[in-house]
Amino acid sequence: MSVSIGTKAADHADAPAVVMRGITKRFPGVVALADVTLEVRRGELHAICGENGAGKSTLMKILSGVYQPDEGTLEIGGVPARFTGTRDAEKAGIAIIHQELALVEDLSVAANVFLGREKRTALGLLDDRSMHDECGRLLESLECPVSPATRTGGLRVGDQQLVEIAKALSLDASIVVMDEPTSALTESESARLERTIKRLLAAGTTILYISHKMDEVFRLADRITVLRDGRHVRTVNRVDTSPRQITSWMVGRELADHEFRQARTRGPTLLEVRGLTLPWPDHPRGYRLSNVSFDLHAGEILGVAGLMGAGRTELLETIFGAGEPTWTGEIRLDGKPVRFHHPREACDARIAMVTEDRKRLGLFPDLDVAGNVSLCSLSEALRGGFLSRRREEDLVAGPIRDTGVKTPGPHAAITGLSGGNQQKCIIGRWLLTKPAILLLDDPTRGIDVGAKAELYALIDRLCREGLGVILTSSELPELLTLADRIIVLAEGRLTAEFARAEATEQKIIEAATGG
């Protein structure tokens, strides 16, 4: 706890904001970081790039006191520091937005933002009003429409991410670490965050920024550090490099461009949605979805664009039988009207859904990697009525290879995998069920560029074999690369439909915001 804040500014005015020297961190079975040295200048935005599992989050967790390094030293503003917990790091002026959201679901947004640092009145009672107001101001600066009094658990993952960001900003830290802050945000929310970042930089804040979105990195960063397999590859000025070069440093080889321009052949209609309306009681809008109609064909990828809260997730959940059962309208599967009351029924009808919020809605922390992947196809791992470890290993080997999960073995703990690799496991789980219709709710959230390309190729291949896919994404380029058609939702209504040839980012954004 040898952090002194008072003197540092005077004595070390021109010292770098952060120096991490020779950092090594081991976990059982993996060396997450090996002798990494990182120097961050004062007031710069320093981006950190690397594949899933490269060690980016681990490095940032060491900087923010979550983990202690096995070897190596830390200097903050020229002063040697040793953090034994996140509080120490906060005292030294470091705030972190974690990749995995860690909010208390039953508390209000304002209570979460000030958790552990609650404001008090003169009498020592909780000063809810001032916390509410300040939280409101923070959210407003992020242009987030959520009220500070909302229960956090009721928010979608994108809004939760904004709350995490507000929480970090409320610390008024001089160094802010952002670990994939935009992974669940759509373009326009990301744009708001970017404005906030520019404001912070102008005020002299130093920012460490992790993202798999290259365009973001290249718009914002002053310098970029690339990590590969826990090692420092290099640190360069943004102006001296290109996304292509960064990617090749990340993966250690040149990456072939995947092009899917070769048209897929469209098969028969799989799914027809007619006049789908999902009421939203106690809300001024009155509906979450209103009169949405579209078709999905075999061998086709249908993209669903829209801002956060536009109803993308609700649409997929309703089709999957996982949402509120109060919807009206008609859903026809292979021409027959269906109404699923439980996801089980949808699974039996060969529909699969990769959920948006992996930690809350997808991951089983107590099952190992194999258990997480095989969960929906356990009947294939049976021998004589009992689960066979061997069969299960054989079963999951395919999807683990196809999706490129980086894991020490099928029986490793899933919580030990990096965020992107956890996501790949969940996609693998559903591919294993050999669905006819695959619902993907922002499936590449947190997946690195290389793996994304591989995943696109995989989805493309499955589509050519007759799979129908509905895909939502927080990244428009992803929709534009993958989708054959794109429908746009705005505030629960379908406002536009584009064939791939006519779709542009501009048109989609207009349809998503204009309504």
Place this chain on the structure above:
Amino acid sequence: MSHSHSSHKPVFLLRPAEWALVAAIAIAIALTALVDANHSYWFQPLDSLRDIARNTALLGIFALGATVVIIAGGIDLSAGSMIALSGTVCATTMLALAPAQMMGFKPVGAVAVAAGCLASLLVGFLVGTLHAWLITAVRLPPFIATLATLVGLRSFARALCESTTAAFTPTKSALINISDPFFKTVRDNVWIPVAVFGVLAIVTWLLLTRTVLGRHIHALGGNEQAARLAGIRTANVKWFAYCFGAMTAALAGLFYMANESVAAPVNQGRGHELNAIAAAVVGGCSLAGGVGTVPGTVLGTIFLRVVIDAVSKIIKTGADVYEGLIVGIVVVIAVTLAQVGQFAKGGRGLLPGALGLCAIPTLAVLCGAIVSMTAGGRIGIAAGVGAAIFLSLLRTWESRRSA
């Protein structure tokens, strides 16, 4: 990151934490053998073994049920009352079918015995169903649903006992004596409950590790929302888990009734639910759900019973006064030892801050009081002072280390 993953891999069938329990059991037995002034482990090894085996088997049967419920992410507080109800249902069924024989302390016949036992298990199934319904349809938290049945079932059992005795015997009573030879045989042959426990343990182990249902139970306990979205019928899985919990308690209730030769709804099985939960927790179950093993629970049960037996051997008179105290201490120590790695690595301290400071006198007084009640005042004071000194040194060492 709540638990370290390296300790989850089995080494020769058991996980490291379970081997530690085996060692703890061996140490407890060895200590008792040495310290006990009567040396009963030396002179009456069979009697001692029989005692421990019977108690372990009876507790173990419904601790397995508690394990399944806890892994599924729930809790069943009603097991003790279910034990009482089970005995009462069996006894009242037999009384209704063969009142003359019951009152004359004569054999009631195989049909009445079978009907009684089946009725008990059926009631177990019904109670489990009630729990699952309250939890999944009415959406009560498991703690509240089973708290309601904890108090409700015992009083229901008593009412059932009194109204049945009023109807079939001359006097209303809250006790029904059992003298059928079948139950005498069960009482006098320890291997019967032990065999039932053994078979049940193997079945439960297969269920949890080798079946789809077992995997779904783990998934449900680990992340309920995700389990539903993975197409698991979570309500049905819970239904199974609570029925399994209540039916194992019903089975144990039959053994308790046989053992005590009486169905006594007022007192039978009182507080036993906490022992079952304690055994599961000592064996490595997490009350957050998703985590736990059958070997762990079996070892946890043995350990608990061995320690209770050790104390009764060493203290002799009035040892049952201390049973609750011992269970409490054992649970705290076992769960602390399971995370000893984290303390040793230095991430956390045992006595941090102002809370740690206040904990020192608290623990020292507790230690001194327990020792002086069992071993005399002087030794007690010495033990208290000793504990205070030890804890202060520990705290000093910890704060040095983190500085």
